[in-house]
Amino acid sequence: MSASPGSAVFAAVDWGTSSLRVWLLGPDGTVLGERRSREGMQVAAETGFRAILEDHLRALDASSGLPVVICGMAGARQGWVEAPYVETPASFDELASGAIAVEGLTREVRILPGVAQKAGGRPDVMRGEETIVVGLAGGSDALVCLPGTHSKWVDVRERRIMGFSTFMTGETYALLAGHSILRHAIDGDVDILSERDAFAAGIEASIKAPDLTLNRLFALRAAGLLGAAGTAESAARLSGLVIGLELAGARRLHPGSETVRLAASGVMLDLYSTALGVAGFSYEAADADEAVRRGLFAAGRQLFPELAASAR
């Protein structure tokens, strides 16, 4: 088998709110080509999903008949074609079989559904993360942590997403750092881990007494006014307070969990590795990028069994 675009069995696409990744995959899941762009759902909803996808496939020399599997916000109501949520407990097989076909194209394009949690008084939704979870968890049970703007903690048992919880962590940090009175007290561009002690102190404070969060936020401003803390230190402490509040909640919601499988990369991997350690979680880190590709490959094999056959 030559590693050329011509050997690709399908294209795998992770279409998020603000970014897009396209891979050509060989029969065994090997990456034969890759494209990344900022043409996420928000851009595509304006300029057209089909045109953007075809541009990238052309740039990758993909054949005109190559099938495509997509996860993420392309399946949202405001996306390309809505792929209704599968409800928890959601089996991995159901996720793939719930894919929606985009009609009227020259090639087969399937969009995977998101997952909704309606029971238990804790409404929640995800779109895209479920595919990372499939790729990451494989056949084993796990508590998966996917940090980000809206961090997800996902409880996987027997190839099912049993339940999950989203925390508005990254968005809350960004709002406070950039748009609140705290913007005067913190340096939003600092490398948080260069102030590891302040970051750890923030995590510990939130875990110990999460009820003091709103007071501790203002204390950052007061410390700045009184010359008691520098802007780099305060940025790290703020990040610690917010991530610590997530970890405190995750511990309450998943009390029986042993090891956390952390799916992240880059700065988020570093921050959450440190944070989980400070909070006393044991964890294994994994690459989120690779995981979503694996999840898309697993879905493609189920959706296009004739192609999958060649991989066996």
Next chain:
Amino acid sequence: MSASPGSAVFAAVDWGTSSLRVWLLGPDGTVLGERRSREGMQVAAETGFRAILEDHLRALDASSGLPVVICGMAGARQGWVEAPYVETPASFDELASGAIAVEGLTREVRILPGVAQKAGGRPDVMRGEETIVVGLAGGSDALVCLPGTHSKWVDVRERRIMGFSTFMTGETYALLAGHSILRHAIDGDVDILSERDAFAAGIEASIKAPDLTLNRLFALRAAGLLGAAGTAESAARLSGLVIGLELAGARRLHPGSETVRLAASGVMLDLYSTALGVAGFSYEAADADEAVRRGLFAAGRQLFPELAASAR
């Protein structure tokens, strides 16, 4: 004594970040004239504090020699003249005697200091609220709650501000309601108390498990997407979650407190009266507007004893 501007003994000014209130006060504290405007510190720092003050005094027919007592942000570093903080424990007498004179004017103008808390690892500051506290507490011990953008809880004993804690409540609500993904899920213009059950449920949830805050925030968005909650209900629940988080923290910081003296007016009075009741605090409500005037009058009597004499 006739209730005319000519009988005024001094002018009392509450100069906040975004608003300004000027009163002419008679020898017994009677209000002989009043002006309110949006020319707070932010505006005045551009157009000039002196010009704005003189315009309002002229409009009130105040004499050119009438002294003025000011509290609030006019004394901040970025204000008119900086009045350095008095540190906790701060006696009421110290607050008045710490006033700074504005030089080079035809009349006497004194700006009252704010209060800083440096000890105990809980840095905090206030400017203006200390004058409300003086006017409100008078001679009696109290735990005073001043709700707002940055809510203050102030512990008063023996005519001293012993300590206090600021909570970033109002600002956090405004950020989440107006600038986060929750703006799609909530109706920011709703009368919160028209959805009293959702408001109360939010308060109870935050008090019971403050560690779940970041998860409960995202749940508002998910409930909207899944059609499980309306935008008015979600706005009330969000308000309850944020105020409840403040109340949970206030209870931890002031465990021995009996009755809370709530200084507020309008919508804030209604919201916090309800919230304190749901959270199981007993409270007495008082008018914040009247209290700041009383505090300014007390300071003026101390600063200008020759005028105060006529009131005895």
